[in-house]
Amino acid sequence: METFIEQLSQEQEKEMERQYAIYSNGVHEIIPSQELKEKIAKSLVTGKPLKVKLGLDPSAPDVHIGHTVVLNKLKQFQDNGHTIQLIIGDFTGKIGDPTGKSVARKQLTDEEVKYNARTYFEQFGKVLDVQRVELFYNSKWLSKLHLEDVIHLAGKITVARLMERNDFANRLDVGKPISLHEFFYPLMQGYDSVELGSDIELGGTDQHFNVLMGRHLQEQFGKEKQVVILLPLLEGLDGVEKMSKSKGNYIGIDEDPNEMYGKAMSIPDDLMTKYIDLVTDLSLEEKSHFKLGLDNGELHPRNAKMLISKTIVRMYHGEKAAEKAEEHFTSVFQRGGIPNEIPTIVWHGDEEIGMIDLLVTAGLLPSKSEARRMIQNGGVRMNGEKIVDFHTVVKVEHGMVVQVGKRKFVKLI
Amino acid sequence: METFIEQLSQEQEKEMERQYAIYSNGVHEIIPSQELKEKIAKSLVTGKPLKVKLGLDPSAPDVHIGHTVVLNKLKQFQDNGHTIQLIIGDFTGKIGDPTGKSVARKQLTDEEVKYNARTYFEQFGKVLDVQRVELFYNSKWLSKLHLEDVIHLAGKITVARLMERNDFANRLDVGKPISLHEFFYPLMQGYDSVELGSDIELGGTDQHFNVLMGRHLQEQFGKEKQVVILLPLLEGLDGVEKMSKSKGNYIGIDEDPNEMYGKAMSIPDDLMTKYIDLVTDLSLEEKSHFKLGLDNGELHPRNAKMLISKTIVRMYHGEKAAEKAEEHFTSVFQRGGIPNEIPTIVWHGDEEIGMIDLLVTAGLLPSKSEARRMIQNGGVRMNGEKIVDFHTVVKVEHGMVVQVGKRKFVKLI
Structure with a gap:
């Protein structure tokens, strides 16, 4: 049979290569890459758009720029x-963990799932045109499956194959229990692709096994197989760990422009190329130009980081906010002063208060232990003077400026 | 809490011990045996009968005395x-093998399942009072389970535990595929016990894993755990292999009295005690007496076998038929003649016919290859004369007697 690629006009072939270059930029792996070209060719020949799937866990809707790696690819x-195709995995969320062992996978109510999905959608709207996104809840089809269907589904997959997932094999080896229901999660995620006829599924490298399951099950059910695009996991500001809320090494896409700009400026030098590839919306040409500049020394790392930071702020807050954030950063950190405009807090606490309690009450730090640590590390200043003793008791005065770390300022009034 | 055993009167305690002695006779294992006593005590104290479960595969309803090991225990x-509680496993039967790989587990229609169940029931009626048996089809509850229920069920069991089933572990080790749906069969069988609140489940030693699953799941679902009684597998007439239709080493409970008697006489000497324990309905006292006689040499093995044979015929055809079968056996085999009454076949085949074709057409042997082998082994006689050449062509005459093996006679008319 003639492939779609063979049916392309010369012009279409150029268009296919153009799209392929964009989609393949910055990815970890395309399985298999030739099929991605064929998928693009199919859409060019038939005039039908490809269905590009992303599955979402409904339990953690707080989006940071680590998540935007895949969102930018979707865009x-x-x-x-x-x-x-965005799939909210509400079915599993509503089930919770039947063993009752995992606190993480607690049962969500319908309302929580809907709320979380809405939150996703709002935040994704900063990257994608959500009006043109198809949203699905997988409970729609999964909740209708009967034991008979489940057995048919399970008949499509061997235990050995499931054991290829590293964590399963390792746990069995060291005698850590695997509950049988855990085998269902990749199956269900894969079945979503069967149900939706997805052409492409995106996922982080940690999703390798699960997204390939979709491809396998589509084949087993006699459907066209999806192509899998695996995206690198983005290291956070510490340059080591995967960016995550719980590690504190993240840039939230809801954060204010100055915070966002400042955080982006703190990424390690060796991550600059990765960030430019994965979390900016620059064109392939701009990215090349940028990398070239870094390579030949024409672009100073500080200026490169300012470019990244400004781009990120521009993506989530617009051009104007990006310029202001850059000005702010330059005035405060390059000149070392207190910024002209700083947020104010109306103080309702005690007039005399321990420094630790002040920091927590004013919402500058989340806990007393972190407040103490920050003081010990020399990261707290009052009216520009470093606080060295965490036992310090201060008298709160109107207009007093408290500074935490390099970038967080607050005026008490 | 006070156990039921502690609540027994002296008389009840004797009754408990009496029942326990009967139930434990001839079994392979009781898991755990103390709990069986407690179950009996429970029924004595509460006045409620125990629920004793046996699960049946709906695909092979042809009952032989190998099956009666468990039936006699139920009785x-x-x-x-x-x-x-007899459970027809119609749910699995109706599903078939979702991989399509196993010919053995082909999908059964509703009609086939019903027909097979009826056949079981008719044949079981020769041992049990089927009027007082509760019959269940497990599709009644299993077909109603949704994916959500299945996941909850699967959450009650670990993969490591399933891997304790020898064939699973072995297959994974040698790289033979285990389809994930195979994990469901023990789960479903176990879930039947949860649904039915069974007190006791019987099974052959080959069912060890599956019946224990019922106990495990009952516990997981917060129910009283069933006691498991494992019964030995009965070796067939060859004394080596498990009795089975396909091995040809069986005594069918539908077979005619003479055939049954003759077959029972052919069991090896060292299986006599096992047969007396497992396939006769003699009392514990009679069994002891029998074993003692064999031990001290007062009972001749041939006479012992005649006792077994007569008992088996009596169980399935009544006292009179048993006596006639014994007479028949004595007259034919101990005197070596042709029996007085032999079944007749009205011959519709060719008048001149090859001996092999005659044996197959008359239904004396199932295939030409077996007919040829039987002739070569000297097992075929015509009017008392041994046929030595399987090319022999005979002229069929009215009243001609054909003998196959030691015990099968047919008169052609």
């Missing part, structure tokens, strides 16, 4: 006219 | 007023 598909 | 419970 590239959307910009070329393809259809984005 | 002992029934004789003491307990309730027998």
